[in-house]
Structure formats: C-alpha cells, structure tokens
Amino acid sequence: MPYPASHRTKVKKKIVSSARRLFNRHGFEKVSLDQIMEGAGLTRGGFYSYFESKSDLYAEVLGCFFTDPEWQSCWDGVEVDLKSKGVGRDVIRAYLSIQHFEDVENSCPMVALPTDVTRSGPTAKRAFETVFAAMVSVLERSIHARGRDRHAVAQAMAALCIGGMVVARAMEDRRAADNLRNACMRVALALGGWNRRKPRARKTA
Amino acid sequence: MPYPASHRTKVKKKIVSSARRLFNRHGFEKVSLDQIMEGAGLTRGGFYSYFESKSDLYAEVLGCFFTDPEWQSCWDGVEVDLKSKGVGRDVIRAYLSIQHFEDVENSCPMVALPTDVTRSGPTAKRAFETVFAAMVSVLERSIHARGRDRHAVAQAMAALCIGGMVVARAMEDRRAADNLRNACMRVALALGGWNRRKPRARKTA
DNA sequence: TGTACATCAGTGAACGCGCGTTCACTGATGTAC
DNA sequence: TGTACATCAGTGAACGCGCGTTCACTGATGTAC
Numbered sequence: 001m002p003y004p005a006s007h008r009t010k011v012k013k014k015i016v017s018s019a020r021r022l023f024n025r026h027g028f029e030k031v032s033l034d035q036i037m038e039g040a041g042l043t044r045g046g047f048y049s050y051f052e053s054k055s056d057l058y059a060e061v062l063g064c065f066f067t068d069p070e071w072q073s074c075w076d077g078v079e080v081d082l083k084s085k086g087v088g089r090d091v092i093r094a095y096l097s098i099q100h101f102e103d104v105e106n107s108c109p110m111v112a113l114p115t116d117v118t119r120s121g122p123t124a125k126r127a128f129e130t131v132f133a134a135m136v137s138v139l140e141r142s143i144h145a146r147g148r149d150r151h152a153v154a155q156a157m158a159a160l161c162i163g164g165m166v167v168a169r170a171m172e173d174r175r176a177a178d179n180l181r182n183a184c185m186r187v188a189l190a191l192g193g194w195n196r197r198k199p200r201a202r203k204t205a
Numbered sequence: 206m207p208y209p210a211s212h213r214t215k216v217k218k219k220i221v222s223s224a225r226r227l228f229n230r231h232g233f234e235k236v237s238l239d240q241i242m243e244g245a246g247l248t249r250g251g252f253y254s255y256f257e258s259k260s261d262l263y264a265e266v267l268g269c270f271f272t273d274p275e276w277q278s279c280w281d282g283v284e285v286d287l288k289s290k291g292v293g294r295d296v297i298r299a300y301l302s303i304q305h306f307e308d309v310e311n312s313c314p315m316v317a318l319p320t321d322v323t324r325s326g327p328t329a330k331r332a333f334e335t336v337f338a339a340m341v342s343v344l345e346r347s348i349h350a351r352g353r354d355r356h357a358v359a360q361a362m363a364a365l366c367i368g369g370m371v372v373a374r375a376m377e378d379r380r381a382a383d384n385l386r387n388a389c390m391r392v393a394l395a396l397g398g399w400n401r402r403k404p405r406a407r408k409t410a
Numbered sequence: 411t412g413t414a415c416a417t418c419a420g421t422g423a424a425c426g427c428g429c430g431t432t433c434a435c436t437g438a439t440g441t442a443c
Numbered sequence: 444t445g446t447a448c449a450t451c452a453g454t455g456a457a458c459g460c461g462c463g464t465t466c467a468c469t470g471a472t473g474t475a476c
Binding site: 025026027029030110112113114115116117118119122125126128129132133151152153155156158159160161162163164166167169170171172173176179180182183184186187188191 | 230231232234235315317318319320321322323324327330331333334337356357358360361363364365366367368369371372374375376377378381384385387388389391392393396
C-alpha cells in the first residue's frame, strides 16, 4: 500500500481548510475549484478523488465551518477561558477585537457569511443556528440581568457583536469602523453589567 | 421622434428596480442579465442600449440602492414619521418588524447585502457608510441617554437592529428567528429609554 | 542494501454549459402629408 | 382621417471565456525479494 491512510485525511483537511478561508474572504459563490485546490497546494483534477462534486465539498465545509474550533483562532489571541466566570466579558472583547476585525480568513463565519447562509439551504441555516445558540448560551451564563431578561439580553448581545462586526467590515473609512466597534463593545459590556472601569466582573448571578 | 423621451427613463428605472430586487434576494454575484431583464419585462439583448456593461449597471444600482427611499417600503407599513420626537422608537419597531423580516426583495440593503458590500469596492462601502450614518443620526436625536453616550448608544442600536435581522434571516427555525427579533427589539427600545416596563441598561463610562 | 514492481495520488488537456457581450434584424411608434 | 415613412426600442442568434467535470496518463511511494 503506497501512501499511509493518514495521507488522504491530511490532504482532504487541507482542501476543506483552503475552501473555508476562501469562502470567508469571497463568499460561497465567487470561489472556483482552481482557487480552492491551489490554496491546498494541488491542481484542479485532483479534486474529484476527494469529493463527488463542488456541492459535496460545500456541504462538508459547512458541516464543520460553524462547529470546528479552527476558525476561533482569533479568539485565542485574547485568551477566552470558557470556564471562567468572566467569559461573557472576554467573549465580547475578543469578538469585537481588532484582531477579529482584520483576520477575515479565519473570521467567525457568522460575521463573514451570514447573508450567504440566508441564501443557502436548511443545512447551512441549521448549522448557523447551532453556533449562534452556543454563543448566546455562553453569554447568558455570565450576565448580570434579572432572571426573565437574561436570555433576551444574551441574544441581543450576540446580535450586537455580530451586527457591529458585519457593519464595521462594510465600511470604507477605517476610523469609522473602529469607532463603531468600540461603541458596540462599550454598550455590549454595559448590557452585561461589565463596566469598563472595573477590571474584573462583579459577582455573577 | 418615435417614443417620448420619458420612455427610456421609465424602462431604465424598471431595469434598475429589477436588479435591486434580485440583488436583495440572491446577492450581487448570483444574478444574471437574463434574470434582470426578465424581471424588467425585456430580453437579454436590450440591456446594452441602456448600460455599457454589467458593472455599469452594478454601479448605477449601488448609487441609489442605499439612498433611494424606494426600498424603505417596509418602513411605511409602520408609518415612521421622521419629524416626530418618537422616531427612534418607530424606526426600531419598523426595522425589526415581521414585515421587514419577510419582505426580502424590498428589504433594507444593509440587512440583505452587508457582506456583499464588504467584498465590493470603495463606492459600495461609502454608500453603505452614508446610509448607516443616516440611521444612526435619526436614532441619536431621539435617545434618552446622557450627552457623551448618545452617539455610542445610537451606533449600537443601529448595529443591533441590523445584526438582529441578519442573524434572524440566517436561521432555519422561524420561531427562533421571531424570538431573536423580539429580544433585539426589547433591548434596543430599552437602550433608547423607550421601555415598556423593561429595565434600563446601565450606561458606560 | 538495492532493485523491480504494483498501487494509487495527482496532473493537465479536453469537453460542455452558462453567461456576458455583440450585432444584424424586426417591428412598434410618432410624424408628415 | 388614413397611409407611407423614418427612427429607434427591443429581439434573439452567435461568439468566447470561465469554470465544473471527466479521463487517460504520469510519477511518487511503500513493499517484496
């Protein structure tokens, strides 16, 4: 048996990863197989020994796009500790950070591709929903709001983070974009009860 | 002179309007001239007596996309009075309304096409910026926040409205989408001080 | 260790379809008489 | 009012390019001896 079994797995991952980065940058529609394969260090023809068709790849990428932790590299820079009590604050800071704003290729797909998902099928939408729900639940746990409001506030905080980033990226003026990001961050933190001045979050509910 | 001068203007408007609706639904990339011309009640060949090229149309549509009041039909249903003191409240209710959620074709382009704009050139981005600024300024005028916070809060409110709609549209489950819309509406109204018995969010530094 | 071989990963030319663009033509319109 | 005409809006066939897909081939790899 020439080539170990791990070889195919590795190459397939490379292709998926290349597709993911290209999708984040150019959207689902405007990416060709040539580009994807080039990004994986291969040529056009090889594609079909790994995938049945382009939509097959499409489905495969979508499956892990929203769930794989790979795209969360932007978060790592800000060191989000999912078990800490101040997660909410850290998540918001990381999500609305300059790093996340600039690193389009490794961006959270909810920021880079929400309208592409809207135009896609149920599979993509369900994946999107799952990741959004996960983000909301992380935020909800560490929020300072009263019982009934907590869920609503967490949902709004997530929508605000995503919306702020989406709008900031659609702007031409970089200063306006930074300004918006910061405004969203301040308001989102205030919504959670994490005021700027306090380095640490107050007691969490 | 066969055909009055007004004829060309009317037909051109029809083409632009058809393009606008199709862009809102399918994004900039996945719309063909055939579709656009069919939407205008014409056939392929006629296009080039009105526009030099597809990108020419593209530019023309973008120019008025964000500034023409035509796409604001969704707002009309809720009767936003731009001169009233309660504009902010009305704008938020209209923007996050079911009508706006459902009427994709006549949707605000900031909801339907933000990532497409991100991938476009400076022209599109500047147009986007202008409309966003207009929305912020309308909100800012009627906000109950203290001086320094007003602008930041208005920016966040706009981002929250857009983000809420963008995310809601990317969901598969309609109830989850409605739920999110309502949560965003409640929080956005609270941020402006227009809460119906909802607690006010704390302000930032 | 070195050599021949079987296997299969990857190549790149070729095909066909969709779509932007062109162009010779058709036919609808307003005007002249 | 009715008819012939000039103009130009709109048509649809044709062309070429890009891209998804196919396929015969090349060559890199691990194994057998």
